[in-house]
Amino acid sequence: MSRVLHRTLTSAPPVAVRAKGMHIHLQDGTTILDGSGGAAVSCLGHAHPRVVEALSKQAATHAYAATTFFTSEPAEALADLLLEGEPGGLTHAYFVSSGSEGTEAALKLARQYFLEIGQPGRTKFIARRQGYHGNTLGALSAGGNMMRRAPYGPLLSDAFSLVSPCFAYRFRKESETDEAYVRRLADELETEFQRLGPQNVIAFCAETVVGATSGCVTALPGYFPAMRAVCDRHGALLILDEVMCGMGRTGTLHAWEQEGVTPDIQVIAKGLGGGYQPIGGILIAGRVIEALRSGSGSFMHGHTYQAHPVACAAALAVQKVIREDGLLANVVAMGERLEAGLQERFGNHRHVGDIRGRGLFRALEFVADRSTRESFDPALKVHDRVKEAALSRGLAIYPMGGTIDGRRGDHVIVSPAYIAGPGDIDAIIDRLGAAVDAALPP
Ligand SMILES: Cc1ncc(COP(=O)(O)O)c(C=O)c1O
Secondary structure, three states: OOOOOOOOOOOOOEEEEEEEOOOOEEEEOEEEOOOOOHHOOOOOOOOOHHHHHHHHHHHOOOOOOOOOOOOHHHHHHHHHHHOOHHHHHHEEEEEEEEEEHHHHHHHHHHHHHHHHHOOOOOOEEEEEOOOOHHHHHHHHHHHOHHHHHHHHHHOOOOOOOEOOOHHHHOOOOOOOHHHHHHHHHHHHHHHHHHOHHHEEEEEEEEOOOEOOOOOEEOOOOOOHHHHHHHHHHOOOEEEEEOOOOOOOOOOOOOOOOOOOOOOOEEEOOOHHHHHOOOEEEEEEHHHHHHHHHHHOOOOOOOOOOOOOOOHHHHHHHHHHHHOOOOOOHHHHHHHHHHHHHHHHHHOOOOOOEEEEEOOOOOEEEEEEOOOOOOOOOOHHHHHHHHHHHHHHOOOOOOEEEEEOOOOEEEEEEEOOOOOOOHHHHHHHHHHHHHHHHHHOOO
């Protein structure tokens, strides 16, 4: 009997003992092709020699620097690399140990920004349904993953309210053009600002590409500029959560590069350290930093393990490999191959309603009926069935239910490492095809 409290008490997951490149080896001798890097984490695959060397060296040289006293070379170098050229006006980085901690830091910094500039009345955040920003109570309050929120509803903060996501497959009306749908969403955000009192709103928070909650949902062209315009009109900040979709996953280092907007605060995590160490962070616009600099002079927040040197050394090595090996180009090329392969294999599958995503961040949404887009009975746990069928064929993919509203809908995410080659992509599609056919006979 395992004494670890696993995600389920009904069974213990298989024990992973070793991993290299695109493969994970289990204690029972099975080898699994890693088709999702966990939840889009392992962006360089496993045991990348340059990353392993960098983090081992840092652990041996100087494992921990208490940030109340010291900074460290890897933390400084990582911030310098990420902010080289001040992308989108982002000038500073703050490193923590997870995506949820990143969200907490973003929320607190946004609130502090308005204290610094003399607008203490701003106390409200607007976020979106069917998005996710983390599992700590603040981040969960900002999230719209109804399944994860439900048990903790009474503990969540009423500083947060939720508007609709931009999710065309599910929520654009049949008669509506893309432009009209975007306009409707911008009007909804404006109405929410008015309901709260525009002078009370701190920020609008959104995942640039929605990750696990709805399955790689990209916004329609013009959506983010329209949302940014509403924020700008009322002097509120834009917080983009790129924990899952950022750091190259969609083919550009930042997913917002493909959206025509820049955030005031950006949350990063999974692809930052690629799973080699727990690390997340926020990237911060110069104007936010300037407000702190000319105000209190410090960020009123902190964690024992912030900017951890070994974590920063691992992330620095990951980010260097992405740049030095030209991996963004591979994400684009392999992303196209993945998309084409998924379309070919599932484009006519009676139970695949939508194939979506960008770069090496793709999802299949399953439906009981393609013409009505009716989802399966949630009790069937179709997403789990596909996951299990894939695992038994030696493929790991990331499943989730509640795609539509936290209860209805099923999808799986395919998000292999940026080092994936054509053979890996083809093997993922082959095994996923067999798994879907087994779980959902055509
Ligand atoms: C978009 C997004 N934000 C935040 C988080 C929270 O990150 P973590 O699980 O590292 O706390 C996640 C994790 O899945 C995520 O996908």
